[in-house]
Amino acid sequence: MGPGGEASGHTARKSLDSMLLMIVLLAVSHTDSLPLRNDRDTSGTSEDYYSHHGIRCRRCPAGTYVEEGCAKPDTQGTCVPCSDGFxxxxxxxxxxxxxxxxxxxxxxxxxxxCIRTQDTVCRCKEGTYCPPEHPCEVxxxxxxxxxxxxxxxxPCNSTSNGQCGPNNYGHGWIGWISVPAVLILLGLGVYLCLRNRSGGGNSITHTHIYRCLFKLDPRREDSDIPLLPARLSxxxxxDRERNxxxxxxxxEKLVPFTYWAQFVRTLGLTGNEIKEAEANNHRNAKEQRYDMLSTWHMHNPNRDVxxxxxxxxxxxxxxxxxxxTDNLLESNLFVRHAQS
Incomplete structure (x- = not known):
């Protein structure tokens, strides 16, 4: 190979080496930017651990209970199996x-x-039902x-009532007339709302449309609903505990039933704590919810409303x-927090 070929090969090798070095540096840089896992981080609520006399212990597996808590942090205490059928x-x-x-x-x-890892599963007998989103007391x-x-x-089943609808004869045509009528009235209502929102002008914004279609509380303008309510004290x-x-x-009364489980889980209650509150107040949904909030308060005495x-x-x-917030203020259980 001539001098020109050797120079060309040397230049190619240098380019390849530079490219490989750049790839390695990028990989190292990306790895360094990843967050390090800290298994001993005690901040927040963990589904894997619980506190025993100030020591963080690993939870016992499903189908067991804690007979004795751990003595060393991040270890498991003595776990004893539950009894099938009991x-x-x-x-x-x-x-x-x-x-x-x-x-x-x-x-x-x-x-x-009922088995060690799952409660008894019941359903309403034939001819009766109970919607899953309701507390099934009867x-x-x-x-x-x-x-x-x-x-x-x-047809009716254990979780929903039978659903009726127009048959193919008789007066089923009434439904075909009523649907367009409802749509026309709805469209007219939205149009009048938009005209009112825009002050009678021709400029109708997306905000006007949103407020007309998704206004949640007819007593209050959407713009008056803050992202966070006023802080209370x-x-x-x-008597703070009583209030x-x-x-x-x-x-318990105002949080929608369909959001209750998400609400208490976001607060940090575990599945077993929720189940225990339900079991302790089997036929009283109101006391089940109260018990869940009391459990949360017991675990978080420094947290407030x-x-x-x-x-x-x-x-x-x-x-x-x-x-x-409005209800708590009206009942005088709390007042607006004074700004310092």
């Missing part, structure tokens, strides 16, 4: 006992028995028949949080 623990647990198995009511039938009787001119489109001389406990009933309101906002329930 008690259970569905999730990793730090509780000193298993949860008692559920017994199906007289209006229910057993789908699967099974409801299925609708025996549909109104004149309608037939069952979906106890009135001077108030806080009374506030739990306000949350503002934490509950902020948690609602974090899961998209700003309007609910504002309504609860």
């Amino acid at each position: 008690n259970y623990s569905e999730h990793p647990t730090g509780l000193p006992h298993c949860l008692s198995c559920r017994r199906c009511r007289e209006d229910q039938e057993e789908v699967s028995p 099974c409801l009787t299925c609708t025996p028949s549909c109104p004149p001119g309608q037939d069952f489109k979906l 106890f009135p001077e001389g108030a 806080f406990s009374q506030a739990f009933y306000v949350f 503002n934490c509950l309101l902020e948690t609602l906002c974090s899961i998209g329930l700003q309007t609910v949080a504002q309504t609860i």
Whole structure:
């Protein structure tokens, strides 16, 4: 190979070496930017650990309970199995006992028995139902028949009532007329709302449309609903524990049932703590919710009502949080926090 070829090969090797060096540096840089895992980080709430006499212990597995807590941090104490047909623990647990198995009511039938890792599964007997989004304190009787001119489109089952709909004869044509009429009236209402929002002018913005279509509370303009409600504090001389406990009933009443599980899990309650509250108040949904909030308060004595309101906002329930705030102020359980 001539001098020109050697020079060309040397230049190619230098370019290849430079490229490989750049790739290595980029890989190292990317690796250095990744967050380091800290298994001993005790901040926040962990599903893997619980506190025992100030020591962080690893939870016992599902199907067991903690007979004795750990003596060294981040280790597991003594775990004892639950008994099939008698008690259970569905999730990793730090509780000193298993949860008692559920017994199906007289209006229910057993789908699967209680085992160490799962409670008894019950359902309403044939001819009755209970919607899953409601506390099933009693099974409801299925609708025996549909109104004149309608037939069952979906039969009744253990979780929903039968669904009626227009049949193919009789007066089914009424529905075809009523639907366009409703759409026309809805469109007219939105149009008038938009004209009112824009002050009668021709400039209609996306904000105007949003407020007309998604206004959640007719008593309040959307712009008046803040992302976070006003911060609250106890009135001077108030019995703080009593007021806080009374506030739990306000949350129990106003937080929608379909969001309750998400709300308490976001607060940090474990699956077993939720199950225990339900088991301790089996036929009383109101006391189940109160018990869950009391458990949260026991584990977080330094947290206040503002934490509950902020948690609602974090899961998209700003309007609910504002309504609860108004209720707490009107009942004199809390006052607006004085700005320093």
